Amino acid sequence: MFFSEKIISKLLKLPTPFYYYDVDIFEMTIKKVIEASKNINGKIHYALKANHQNRLLGIVAKSGLGADCVSGGEIQKALENGISAESIVFAGVGKTDAEIEYAIKNKVFCLNVESIEELMVIDSIAQKMNDKVSIALRINPNVDAYTHKFITTGLEENKFGINASDLKDALEKLSNLKNVELIGIHFHIGSQITDLSVFKNLCLKINEILRFLEERRIEVNHINVGGGLGINYMYPDEHLFPDFEGYFNVFEKFLERRPNQQLHFELGRALVAxxxxxxxxxxxxxxxxxxxxxxxxxxxxxxxxxxxxxxxxxxxxxxxxxxxxxxxxxxxxxxxxxxxxxxxxxxxxxxxxxxxxxxxxxxxxxxxxxxxxxxxxxxxxxxxxxx
Ligand SMILES: Cc1ncc(COP(=O)(O)O)c(C=O)c1O
Known part of the structure; x- marks a missing residue:
C-alpha cells in the first residue's frame, strides 16, 4: 500500500496543500527500470520535465541514469544535481541561441535537432565557438501514439521534429556543415502510451529510416526512441511499477538494430508519477x-x-x-x-x-x-x- 497507517497519521498533521513523495517507491522504480533494461544495451535518460525536485534528481544521479532536458534551465538543474554532461541529451522545439551555447559550453552528449533551421543555427553557433557538436535528428515519424491528442507529438500535424519527408533535404544540408556531427536519430511520439503495440509501430518506422540512411551510406551509432511509457492512473496500488520488461522487449524484438548502435530512452512519467x-x-x-x-x-x-x-x-x-x-x-x-x-x-x-x-x-x-x-x-x- 502507498499509505501506511503510520504515514497517514503523520500526513494528517501537516499543513495543506502539499506534494508528498515516497522516496522508497522512486528508488524501487529506478532499480526496476535498470534491472529490466540490463540486456538491451540501452541508456536511460530521466526526463526532467516530469519532475525536477533536487532530492529526486540526486537519486537519479546516484543510480547512473542520464538526463533528458528541454531547456538550458533543465541542463543546469541536471548538472547541479550531479548528472554528468556526457549523459545529457538536449531536445526541445524552441532552443534559444543562449541555450544552445550553454549546452555546447557544458559539453552535453547530444543535441536533438527539431528543424532544418535549427540545424543551421547550431552549426553557426558551434562555428563561432570554434567547436564541433554531436547532434541527432529528431524525426517526426507520423506514428499515432493513440493517447490524448494534447500529448501526441509524433504526427505530421504536430510541431515536433523534422518531417520524415524532409529528411533527405536535412541530410543534404548536413553534408555541408563542418561544426555538427550526426551521431544519431531521435523520436518521441507522445506520452502516457499504454498500448505497447504503438512502440512496435515506431520500431517498424525506425527500421525504414535506418534503411534509408544506409542506402545513403550514413551510419548512426545512437537511436533515441524517446519516452512515453504510460502508467496506471486507475489502480495505482495494484500497478505501482510499469511493465518495463514488456516495454524493452518490444524494442529488442522489433528494432533492427546494427551491432554498433546504442539505444536511448527518455522516460519521465513511468519513473516518477x-x-x-x-x-x-x-x-x-x-x-x-x-x-x-x-x-x-x-x-x-x-x-x-x-x-x-x-x-x-x-x-x-x-x-x-x-x-x-x-x-x-x-x-x-x-x-x-x-x-x-x-x-x-x-x-x-x-x-x-x-x-x-x-x-x-x-x-x-x-x-x-x-x-x-x-x-x-x-x-x-x-x-x-x-x-
Ligand atoms: C522529447 C521528449 N522526450 C521524453 C519525454 C518524456 O515523456 P514521458 O514522461 O511520457 O516518458 C517527453 C515528454 O513530453 C518529450 O517531449
Missing part, C-alpha cells in the same frame, strides 16, 4: 440540486492535468479510511475557472470540511506545472523519509 501524491484539504462541502461538491484548498493551480488533458487521478479521503458510507462527489479546486476540478462523480467515503484528500499518481507533470494563479501560492513538499 506513482511516487507522488498531492494532499489537499476540503474547505467546503456544498450541494446544488442532487450534486455534492467538495471544494479543496488546491486545484488546477497545483495539478493542472485534469483541467488541461481531462486526465484521471484516483482520489482517496485519507482522513476517513474506516468510513463505510460512500457518496458521489465532484471534487473541485478553489480557482475561479469552471475547468478547475480533479474529478467528477468520484466515489468517496462520506466527506466533511477539514478532511484530507490525496490525489494519487501526481509525481509526474504535477508540481513542475504548479503556478501562483489567483495568488494562492505554491504547494509545499514533503518526502517520506523526512516527515
Amino acid at each position: 506513482q511516487c507522488g501524491a498531492l494532499i489537499c484539504k476540503v474547505i467546503f462541502h456544498k450541494t446544488s440540486g442532487k450534486k455534492h461538491f467538495l471544494i479543496l484548498d488546491s486545484g488546477m493551480n497545483h495539478l493542472i492535468r485534469p483541467a488541461l488533458y481531462e486526465a484521471y487521478h484516483k482520489m482517496e479521503n485519507i482522513s476517513k479510511y474506516n468510513e463505510l458510507n460512500v457518496m458521489l462527489y465532484d471534487v473541485c479546486g478553489p480557482i475561479c475557472e469552471t475547468t478547475d476540478y480533479f474529478g467528477k462523480n468520484v466515489l468517496l467515503p462520506e466527506t466533511q470540511r477539514g478532511d484530507y484528500i490525496a490525489v494519487r499518481s501526481a509525481g509526474a507533470y504535477g508540481e513542475v506545472m504548479a503556478s501562483n494563479y489567483n495568488l494562492r501560492g505554491y504547494p509545499s513538499v514533503y518526502f517520506s523519509d523526512e516527515i
Whole structure:
C-alpha cells in the first residue's frame, strides 16, 4: 500500500496543500527500470520535465541514469544535481541561441535537432565557438501514439521534429556543415502510451529510416526512441511499477538494430508519477440540486492535468479510511475557472470540511506545472523519509 497507517497519521498533521513523495517507491522504480533494461544495451535518460525536485534528481544521479532536458534551465538543474554532461541529451522545439551555447559550453552528449533551421543555427553557433557538436535528428515519424491528442507529438500535424519527408533535404544540408556531427536519430511520439503495440509501430518506422540512411551510406551509432511509457492512473496500488520488461522487449524484438548502435530512452512519467501524491484539504462541502461538491484548498493551480488533458487521478479521503458510507462527489479546486476540478462523480467515503484528500499518481507533470494563479501560492513538499 502507498499509505501506511503510520504515514497517514503523520500526513494528517501537516499543513495543506502539499506534494508528498515516497522516496522508497522512486528508488524501487529506478532499480526496476535498470534491472529490466540490463540486456538491451540501452541508456536511460530521466526526463526532467516530469519532475525536477533536487532530492529526486540526486537519486537519479546516484543510480547512473542520464538526463533528458528541454531547456538550458533543465541542463543546469541536471548538472547541479550531479548528472554528468556526457549523459545529457538536449531536445526541445524552441532552443534559444543562449541555450544552445550553454549546452555546447557544458559539453552535453547530444543535441536533438527539431528543424532544418535549427540545424543551421547550431552549426553557426558551434562555428563561432570554434567547436564541433554531436547532434541527432529528431524525426517526426507520423506514428499515432493513440493517447490524448494534447500529448501526441509524433504526427505530421504536430510541431515536433523534422518531417520524415524532409529528411533527405536535412541530410543534404548536413553534408555541408563542418561544426555538427550526426551521431544519431531521435523520436518521441507522445506520452502516457499504454498500448505497447504503438512502440512496435515506431520500431517498424525506425527500421525504414535506418534503411534509408544506409542506402545513403550514413551510419548512426545512437537511436533515441524517446519516452512515453504510460502508467496506471486507475489502480495505482495494484500497478505501482510499469511493465518495463514488456516495454524493452518490444524494442529488442522489433528494432533492427546494427551491432554498433546504442539505444536511448527518455522516460519521465513511468519513473516518477506513482511516487507522488498531492494532499489537499476540503474547505467546503456544498450541494446544488442532487450534486455534492467538495471544494479543496488546491486545484488546477497545483495539478493542472485534469483541467488541461481531462486526465484521471484516483482520489482517496485519507482522513476517513474506516468510513463505510460512500457518496458521489465532484471534487473541485478553489480557482475561479469552471475547468478547475480533479474529478467528477468520484466515489468517496462520506466527506466533511477539514478532511484530507490525496490525489494519487501526481509525481509526474504535477508540481513542475504548479503556478501562483489567483495568488494562492505554491504547494509545499514533503518526502517520506523526512516527515
Ligand atoms: C522529447 C521528449 N522526450 C521524453 C519525454 C518524456 O515523456 P514521458 O514522461 O511520457 O516518458 C517527453 C515528454 O513530453 C518529450 O517531449
